């Protein structure tokens with residue numbers, strides 16, 4: 001059975017792979033997104049599908065997922081999640097913006 005340590009190691013390796021890949025593939029795009037110390041990431045809740053990609057690439061533990069009830073009372077999905085940014089931890093690196101498949105994250109002034 002896979003141990004927690006194995007999973008943590010695999011997650012770390014995957015995070016590095018994604019970060020390198022994103023940096024390569026989207027280098028130009030990244031340079032066009034504002035970032036740095038004076039900025040902080042922001043998640044538009046309605047666009048977030050809780051896919052966890054942003055938390056994987058964030059090296060600073062600046063993103064957490066929280067549970068959110070579905071808007072329709074007919075759907076009961078206990079695993080529905082949304083991401084939120086921890087402002088004090090965010091370094092403005094922009095990786096999460098590049099990783100998000102739904103363009104739910106943007107950089108705003110701090």
Ligand code: SF4
Pocket residue numbers: 040041057058059060061062063085089090091092093094095096097
């Ligand atoms: S901008 Fe960087 S540090 Fe801030 S939440 Fe996104 S990945 Fe994490």
Ligand code: SF4
Pocket residue numbers: 043047048049050051052053054055082083099100101102103104105
């Ligand atoms: S990558 Fe985007 S859609 Fe996925 S959890 Fe993060 S903010 Fe939400």
